Amino acid sequence: MRHILGSPDGQSILLFSPVPVYSAVRMLNGTHESLMHAVDTVMAALSKPFSEGTKPSTALIFSCVAREGVYGDRTFEEAQRVHSMAPELVTMGAYGYGEFARIHGLLGYHNATITALGL
Secondary structure, eight states: OOOEEEOSSSSSOEESSOOOTTOOOOOOOOOHHHHHHHHHHHHHHHTSOOTTSOOOSEEEEEEETHHHHHHGGGTHHHHHHHHHHOTTSEEEEEEEOOEEEEETTEEEEEOSOEEEEEO
16 A cells, blocks of 8 residues: 545545555554654665775665655655765755565555665
């Protein structure tokens, strides 16, 4: 299942992406704090030296647009956290949609992810 947009009739849920009838689904719950913890994890990994001992000078950050639904009016805190954890890096990024994940041959999605690429 992807991002829940609402409940139009109080008995069903409206999703970002369709779910075929009789599909097995998993419900997950995220909070502002759990998403910020993911930022911490990603940035900590990015701060480690490459195999040859050099550190990245630039970071490309890709954040799922679904994170904005959890952050609400505190969305800006994600970028602040990225910059505070690695002020020496040139950072740039974009919101993404549809982080694909193969799970045993089935098409699946990761939702509300953040990914960083160090250069």
